Amino acid sequence: MTVKTDIGESSGAxxxxxxxxxxxxxxxxxxxxxxxxxxxMGRRSAESLREEADRLSAGFGHIEHDGLREMLxxxxxxxxxxxxxxxxxxxxGLGFAWADLARIFGVSVPALxxxxxxxxxxxxxxxxxxxxxALCEMLTDDVPTISDVASWxxxxxxxxxxxxxxxxxxxxxxxxxxxxxxxxxxDAILDEFDPGWxxxxxxxxxxxxxxxxxxxxxxxxx
Amino acid sequence: MTEEPSxxxxxxxVLAVLEAKYPELTPAQAHASRxxxxxxxxxxxxxxxxxxxxxxxxxxxxPLPTQTRTFPRFTTRDRTTAxxxxxxxxxxxxxxxxxxxxxxxxxxxxxxxxEDGVSPDGILRVGLRYIDEIRVPTVTELAGDWTGYIDDHxxxxxxxxxxxxxxxxxxxxxxxxxxATGPDQVLQVRYGPQEGYAYDPKGPTRRKNPARPGPFFxxxxxxxxxxxxxxxxxxxxxxxxACTRLHPPLRHIFNVVSQDRLRSVYMNEEVxx
Numbered sequence: 001m002t003v004k005t006d007i008g009e010s011s012g013a014x015x016x017x018x019x020x021x022x023x024x025x026x027x028x029x030x031x032x033x034x035x036x037x038x039x040x041m042g043r044r045s046a047e048s049l050r051e052e053a054d055r056l057s058a059g060f061g062h063i064e065h066d067g068l069r070e071m072l073x074x075x076x077x078x079x080x081x082x083x084x085x086x087x088x089x090x091x092x093g094l095g096f097a098w099a100d101l102a103r104i105f106g107v108s109v110p111a112l113x114x115x116x117x118x119x120x121x122x123x124x125x126x127x128x129x130x131x132x133x134a135l136c137e138m139l140t141d142d143v144p145t146i147s148d149v150a151s152w153x154x155x156x157x158x159x160x161x162x163x164x165x166x167x168x169x170x171x172x173x174x175x176x177x178x179x180x181x182x183x184x185x186x187d188a189i190l191d192e193f194d195p196g197w198x199x200x201x202x203x204x205x206x207x208x209x210x211x212x213x214x215x216x217x218x219x220x221x222x
Numbered sequence: 223m224t225e226e227p228s229x230x231x232x233x234x235x236v237l238a239v240l241e242a243k244y245p246e247l248t249p250a251q252a253h254a255s256r257x258x259x260x261x262x263x264x265x266x267x268x269x270x271x272x273x274x275x276x277x278x279x280x281x282x283x284x285p286l287p288t289q290t291r292t293f294p295r296f297t298t299r300d301r302t303t304a305x306x307x308x309x310x311x312x313x314x315x316x317x318x319x320x321x322x323x324x325x326x327x328x329x330x331x332x333x334x335x336x337e338d339g340v341s342p343d344g345i346l347r348v349g350l351r352y353i354d355e356i357r358v359p360t361v362t363e364l365a366g367d368w369t370g371y372i373d374d375h376x377x378x379x380x381x382x383x384x385x386x387x388x389x390x391x392x393x394x395x396x397x398x399x400x401x402a403t404g405p406d407q408v409l410q411v412r413y414g415p416q417e418g419y420a421y422d423p424k425g426p427t428r429r430k431n432p433a434r435p436g437p438f439f440x441x442x443x444x445x446x447x448x449x450x451x452x453x454x455x456x457x458x459x460x461x462x463x464a465c466t467r468l469h470p471p472l473r474h475i476f477n478v479v480s481q482d483r484l485r486s487v488y489m490n491e492e493v494x495x
Contacts (some may be wrong), residue, residue: 028347028349028410028444028446029239029240029241029350029351029444029446030238030239030241030311030313030348031239031313031315031351031421031425031427032295032304032306032315032347032425033314033422033425033426033427034315034419035273035306035308036273036426043410139258185236
């Protein structure tokens with residue numbers, strides 16, 4: 001006979017035993033406390049399992065993040081072998097607006113135009129163009145749900161926020177772009193990127209004084 | 223000793239339960255039943271409250287969102303007696319037991335209300351369970367000496383001659399035995415010294431004047447009938463008849479286990495030395 005029970009302290013119910021060849025329950029007739037208690041215990045067990053699943057998921061997330069970072073590094077190295085003009089053409093071919101690309105790289109549109117005409121860029125900028133090109137190709141190749149990477153990056157992460165994937169790239173947050181592509185949870189990404197986003201006015205349009213002194217509209221700098 | 227335990231001044235019975243299990247109710251059955259049942263039991267159990275029953279489902283990725291169902295509980299105003307109707311069973315329990323005759327009357331009343339209001343598809347199991355906390359003033363430790371109070375056969379594992387052979391000192395122990403008491407009928411007895419309470423005074427059915435927590439000898443007697451051939455229709459009469467068959471083994475085991483010295487305890491005549 002195998003008995004699992006609390007000896008010494010009373011346990012009420014929830015114990016099982018096998019006597020002979022027939023499995024049966026100790027206190028098989030259930031009291032109301034057994035019914036309510038089992039539900040509570042089950043809920044707590046479920047919550048505990050859920051917490052454990054979240055911890056495991058976070059752990060696997062770290063492993064996945066490191067893998068993606070490595071892959072991005074490798075593909076960036078491949079992209080650096082191409083000319084700056086070819087990389088910019090690739091990005092243009094993916095549908096990016098030049099204003100968005102200028103914002104991502106932190107340069108003006110005229111500067112970007114010069115790159116397109118063959119002028120060299122500073123090494124850091126040259127690297128960043130290679131990296132963003134590699135990242136966009138990874139998203140296009142490896143995420144089936146992203147059919148148009150430029151449009152996808154232009155969409156706000158949440159209705160209440162002007163932050164887009166473009167914004168994340170402009171801030172160098174490749175990691176958040178990858179995570180957003182994997183999970184699709186814009187709110188969670190925003191919570192990490194800008195914890196106060198829910199309280200801040202979310203319109204990206206602000207009213208400023210124009211050159212003529214009259215009120216004018218412009219896009220807010222984050 | 224043959225007295226009905228409940229009529230004793232210091233009766234050890236802390237909870238009496240009747241559980242009648244049936245095939246799962248549809249939500250429509252459960253919901254539609256409340257007004258009818260409420261009206262039928264209003265005199266005996268005037269309060270109606272809801273208790274939550276959580277359904278936990280596990281999928282391949284872990285626990286899925288729980289579903290919560292509520293079911294009604296009808297109680298006396300002091301909440302010492304209750305009827306609950308869940309998706310799988312009707313449960314009647316009381317901490318204010320006043321003899322089998324009265325408890326049986328309550329069972330008939332409540333099960334008739336369930337039959338008429340709920341109309342479950344059949345009877346899967348009927349269980350009658352009595353939980354006794356036998357407290358003796360002279361036994362103040364968990365592994366105390368119950369000799370003379372409890373039948374020696376239930377104390378065999380800690381008998382002095384047996385311990386002399388084992389050269390071991392008992393710290394805690396518990397026993398379990400099942401007896402066949404009739405066709406598809408079983409009496410299961412769980413026994414042994416425990417600490418605290420067998421039934422928590424803070425449980426859903428209230429205990430009036432619970433003893434102070436401390437060591438007691440548990441006698442948890444569960445007498446049930448589980449038809450194996452067919453699932454009989456759910457009728458109050460069928461359940462009432464089942465209880466009439468299930469009760470005698472409960473009373474008998476209590477009388478056999480309790481030795482004469484316990485009579486003084488039950489009559490509140492034995493005091494601490």
